[in-house]
Amino acid sequence: MLQAILIGLVAALGVLGDQMGSLYINRPIILAPLVGLIVGNLEQSIVIGASLELFFMGAVSVGAYIPPDTIVGGVLATAFALSTGRGIETAVTLAMPIALVSQAIGNLCNVFNSIILRWTDDYAAKGNYNGVVFTHWLIGMITVVRRFLLVLFAYYLGGDAVGNLINAIPEFVTNGMAAAAGLLPALGFAMLMRMTINKQNIPYYFLGFILAAYMGVPVLGVAMIGVILVLVKFNFLDKQAATEAEAVQGVSDDDDF
Secondary structure (H helix, E strand, C coil), X not given: CHHHHHHHHHHHHHHHHHHCXXXXXCCHHHHHHHHHHHHCCHHHHHHHHHHHHHHCCCCCCCCCCCCCCHHHHHHHHHHHHHHCCCCHHHHHHHHHHHHHHHHHHHHHHHHHHHHHHHHHHHHHHHCXXXXXXXXXXXXXXXXXXXXXXXXXXXXXXXXXXXXXXXXXXXXXXXXXXXXXXXXXXXXXHHHHHHHXXXXXXXXXXXXXXXXXXXXXXXXXXXXXXXXXXXXHHCCCCCHHHHHHHHHHHHHHHHHHC
16 A cells, blocks of 8 residues: 555656756656555666657647646556566557546646636636635645546556566467567657747758668767757857857847738
């Protein structure tokens, strides 16, 4: 029970990733190692966290799109995979279904949140500052407590059941999931590229691809070259030129206005 409570607190901590600025503590690459410390398998949890991070890389909120719950999906998938002694393929198999179920429960809770927001409007109309603050705290606590309780009871009550279910899965299915796990990072990158790619940065994408695929430059080397290109392109090394460019940009904007 103590282990389930601690894992639930890890999920609650993940909610704060969006409440205290973009700390990225809500991502699987951060939460999975914390679960590994609790379960007692840090090394494997780091590998699982990195794999799930690639899997969920494209799961970000853009406009009206609500992504799957990567917090609950990542935490529970890691916990179940480690507790059953299975590998990455098990975590990848469980992560998305769990994330979608948690998202559905979250959408149901949002119905109640919309009612609470009406209270906020009433408090604001009356000039009741404390009432507005209370409703914001209430919605935040509902979000935190929902994930905490969901992870706690799912892990505590479903550990044995999930373990039996995983053991009953045929080997060809788990082997297929292991193969799919190698393809899913590419899908995550593709989803991310759809939001970021444009005519200005696509040459740099192909430059990185050529360096990695044909010239054997490791990922760290490609990243360092990218940092150098950013420093040069945006004149970070020439403060005077950067200042003049900002001044020209400001004058141009004023003229357009």
